[in-house]
Amino acid sequence: MWKKIAHPHVIKMKRERLPKGSFEVLDLLKEKGALTQKEIIDSLKETKPRAIRYTVRQLLDRTILVNRANFEDMRSSLIGINPEMDTGLENLIKKSEERQVTPAQA
Numbered sequence: 001m002w003k004k005i006a007h008p009h010v011i012k013m014k015r016e017r018l019p020k021g022s023f024e025v026l027d028l029l030k031e032k033g034a035l036t037q038k039e040i041i042d043s044l045k046e047t048k049p050r051a052i053r054y055t056v057r058q059l060l061d062r063t064i065l066v067n068r069a070n071f072e073d074m075r076s077s078l079i080g081i082n083p084e085m086d087t088g089l090e091n092l093i094k095k096s097e098e099r100q101v102t103p104a105q106a
Contacts, residue, residue: 021047021055026064026081034068034080 021044028043029035037056041049056079059065064085067077 019051019055019058021051022059022064025052025055025059029065029079029081034078036070036073036076036078038076040079 024044024047025040028040032043035043037053040056041052044052056065060067060079063082065079066082067079070076070078
């Protein structure tokens, strides 16, 4: 059987770009601390829930966010910013903001 192998440059480009709603999610988590996914969705009412779930999943896959046990309700987990990503997170946000600037804004 053949396995599909992605080109390394494509993988690198994918990892550098953050989803559009990531700034809102990260700002919310910086302000309020760790929240459940439902609390994040409730706090960001102007954004579609599916987009928020996608953003959270992408940030968890990149280890920018981490899951922690929610001892108040074990059916859900708390999502917070990875404390080891403080410096790397700022660089990633800057790179992502630079990519989102369109020629009309520049």
